[in-house]
Amino acid sequence: MQRRQLLRTASLLPLAPLARPALAQDRRASTLRFVPQANLAVLDPILTTAGVTLNHGYAVFDTLYGVDQKFQPTPQMAEGHEVSEDGLRWTIRLREGLFFHDGAPVRAVDAAASLARWAKRDTFGQTLGAAVEAWESPNDRDIVIRLKRKFPRLLSALSFVGPIPAFIMPERLAKTDPYKPIAEMIGSGPYRFVAEEFVSGAHVSYARFDRYRPRAEPAVLNGGGKQAHFERLEWKIIPDSSTAANALQTGEVDWWEYADADLAPLLERDRRVRVQSYDPLGFMGFLRFNSLVPPFNNVALKRVVLQAVIQGDYMALITGGDAKAWSNAYSMFPPGLPFVRDAGSGTMSGVKDMARLRQAVKEAGYKGEKVVILSPTDLASVAPFGEVTAELLRKLGMNVDLQVMDWGSVVQRRTSREPVEKGGWNIFHTTWKSSSIANPALNTNIRGQGAAGWFGWFDSPAIERLTREWLEAATDAEQQRLFDAIQREAFEQVPVIPLGQYQQKTALRADLTGVLPGPAAFPWNIRRS
Structure with a gap:
């Protein structure tokens, strides 16, 4: 009630006077002020799947290919490509006139080195990388990818929005160990990172890169003409939802990435603010196990x-009790997307017999080990999940240690493979944009790549084999068979537990136009009317 009352009070404040100092008016007109979903704890977009780092990456870096509204590959930094008759040699030509933020021209050797580094970290990239014989650059404009075997979805791997896009950076940075952060934020994207103004936990600044050459086509998702209409992009890190909402209402900020569901109804009644769906495809919540340690x-x-x-215990808490904003999702892929079927209702739905489940915990061999749950305090779309899981596991007779921290600390802590006694973990929760887990190659959640895979290090040779077969499937019927087989195996081995599908709201000042709904907070195409 305290948070709601604060917003009611703010909504009654008089509008700011029309007469303002010219300097302040000019600064507001030229600056887009953005409140990201969480603190930017990791700057290198190749090191993490965190959505806040993805947004940062799109401001600074660019990709060879983007996608259109149907998620089909479209040239971005690339001018085009050619494929040899045997399908084992792909040649991608760079557009002319591309520059990095330090003034150096973008060369094929930069792109080749960037792809090689990316392919060691991204899930789809690792799958492609296993089929690559060499990443080559015979001249400054041509990137040659020589394959050991055909990989028909190569452009799909290079173009997908996330979670770790194939961002291009200078060769000297791309040669950095893929498990260590790069030393500088030098890209060729529409904005350059202003390092001297960066204050972790408080402020991030970007300045428009005047030498960026947007494509002529309209902007669509991460493709097309990335027109940067603001001179500056400033991120304000505001962990408290009430404070963020109030800042949006009073005009201190322009865009709040993840609007708190409890506050959205109040914001919707303010004519100075517009609330809309972040991504029409929706999001899914997940509980992630550490499959490596007891x-x-x-x-x-x-x-x-x-x-x-x-x-429902999870979804109700992040949608403000709005039953229309979420639905059960008994699947490892987002319901409603092609080939996705209900594969888990037989296991997950129905009345829960807790006495029987407590006995099942004992029969499974649980010996009272501590269960460490990492739970963020500052990411509203995830914060409630930890309490729900902690209470559930206590009912099952488990020894639970719920550790609360900011999301940046969760992102860093989840990289630990140590046992819980040495700072490790057992469970964290997260959400995924539907497009980021739409097919078997992309779905980091359930890929069984073991030590080379995502945090939790789930190992499943069966899922990896089925995924390779899916990549080579020639018919819809074969793709459907493999989709179903992958889901059955995932529900059998349980790398994650799906928690439901929901719509995330974003909120912005009503005078902003051109915000592209989709799986990231793209900073281009936006104007102030």
């Missing part, structure tokens, strides 16, 4: 937790 290196125990979860 007790969830025991698949039988993970299956019991899967049976115990009630998705």
Whole structure:
């Protein structure tokens, strides 16, 4: 009630006077002020799947290919490409006149080195990388990708929006160990990172890159003409939702990326503010297990937790109790997308017999090990999940240690492979934009890449084999068969537990136009009317 009352009070404040100092008016007209979903703790966009770093990456870096509204590849930094008759040699030509923020021209050797580094970290990139014989640059404009075997979806891998896009950076940075952060934020995107103004936990600044050459086509998602209409982009890190909402209403900021569901109704009544869907395809929530350390290196125990979860307990808390804003999702892929079928309702739906499930925990071999849950305080779309899971596991008779911290600390802590006694973890929660987990190659959640894979280090040779087969499938029927087989295996091995599908709201000043709905907060195409 305190947060709601604060907003009611703010909404009654008089509008700012029309007469302002010219300097302040000019600064407001030339600056887009943005409140990201969380603190920017990791700057290198190749090191993490965190959405806040993805947004940062799109401001600074560019990609060879983007996607259109149907998520089909379209040239971006590339002028075009050619494929040899045997399908084993792809030649991608760079557009002319591309420059990095330090003034150096973009060369094919930069792109080749960038792709090689990216292919060691991104899930789809790792799959492509396993088929690559060499990343080559015979001249300054041509990138040659020589393959060991055909890879028909090569452009799909290079063009997808995230979670880790194939960003291009200078060769000297791209040669950095893919498990260590790059030393500088030098890209060729529409904005350049202003390093001297960066204050972690408070402020991030970007300045328009005047030598950026946008394409002539209209902007669509991460493709087309990325027109930067503002001279500056400033991020304000505001962990408290009430403070962020109030700042938006009073005009201190222009755009709040993840509008709190509890506050959205109040914002919708303010004519100075517009609330809209962040991404029409929606989001999914997930519980992620650490499959490397006890007790969830025991698949039988993970299956019991899967049976115990009630998705509505999670979804109600992040949608403000709006039953129309979420739905059950008994699948490892977003319901409603091609080939996605309900594969888990038989396990997850129905009445929960807690006495039987507690007994099942014992029969699974649980020995009272501590279960460490990492839970963020400053990411409203995830923050409530930790409490729900902690309460559920306590009901199942488990020894729970709920550790609360900011999202940046979760992002850093989840990289630890140590046992919980040495700073490790057992569970964290996250959300994924539907487009980021839309197919087997992209779905980081359930890829079984073990030590080379995503945090939690789930290992499944069966899922990896089925994914390779899916990549080579020639018919819809074969793709459907493999989609179904992958889901069955994922529900059997339980790398994650789906928590439901929902719509995330974003809120912005009513005078902003051109914001592109989609799986990232793209900083281009936006104007102030």
